[in-house]
Amino acid sequence: MQTISTFIFDLDGTLVDSVPDLASALNKALTDVGIATFDEATIRNWVGNGAKVLVGRGLSGSAKHSTTVSSELVDHTFQRFLYHYELNVCRASTLYPNVYETLHALYAKGYTLALVTNKPKKFIAPILKAFKVDAFFSLFIGGDSLKEKKPSPLPLKHVIKTLNVDVNECIMVGDSKNDILAANAAGMRSVGLTYGYNYGEDIGAHNPNWVFDDFSRIVSITVD
Known part of the structure; x- marks a missing residue:
């Protein structure tokens, strides 16, 4: 097995x-602009492409952004969303099972951990701190940190360059096709998780190197 240094x-x-808090913020923003709200289950299927796309889907009432929704309305509603989300960024969100224990185990084994999300960067640190996992990470990149976000490989390439590691030593771990597509484009191996937000699609269809139902299985690809 190839050496792994970085996850x-x-x-x-x-x-x-994070859907409970995202859904709450979205519905409050929609209410602010006089648009009907949606149940959490519906909003759950819209998460995964960044906050502004989520807002556009809320305004459209569909996973596909309607061309009848003006960019001005999206921008205004997005600012309302950010306002509400910042007030309640980690009120009802939860860590998935075995996440804390697995991150701790990888960190203790000496692996470098980084985070790449399409979420605006200012929300990352408060969430990591709330769950007491911030100390495990050497670097995190938000959706507004660079000129491109996933599925572009740019954020992953930025991590490689910043941490001065070889792409062959890195593993991208994610729940959506954007994570796997970004890894494939960067020439990086990847783990696809089945339990997250992937619009009802089979994560395995995008050809990750491993597919796991349980976060703790990540440890199985490491070498003691």
Whole structure:
């Protein structure tokens, strides 16, 4: 097995189930602009492409952004969403099972851990601190940190360059096709998790190197 030195994790749908707080913020923003709200189960299927896309889907009432929704309305509603989400960024969100224990185990074994998410960067640290996992990470990249976000490989390439590691030593871990597509484009191996936000699609269809139902299985690909 090739040497592994670095694990790069997605956040929402991989480490944290953030839908309860995202749904609450979205519905409050929609109410602010006079648009009907949606139940959490519906919003859950819209998460995964970044906060602004989520807002656009809420305004459209569909996973596909409607061309009848103006960019001005999206921008205004997005600012309302950010306001509400910042007030309640980690009120009802939860870590998925075995996440804390697995991150701790990898960190204790000496692996470098990084985080690449499409979520705005300012929300990352408060979430990691709330779950007491912030100390495990050497670097985190938000959706607004660079000029491109996943599924572009740019954030992963940025991590490789910043940490001065070889792409062959890195593993991307995520729950959606954007994570796997970014890894494939970067020439990086990947783990696809089945329990997150992937729009009802089979994560295995995007050809990750491993597919796991349980976060703790990640340890099985390491070498003691």
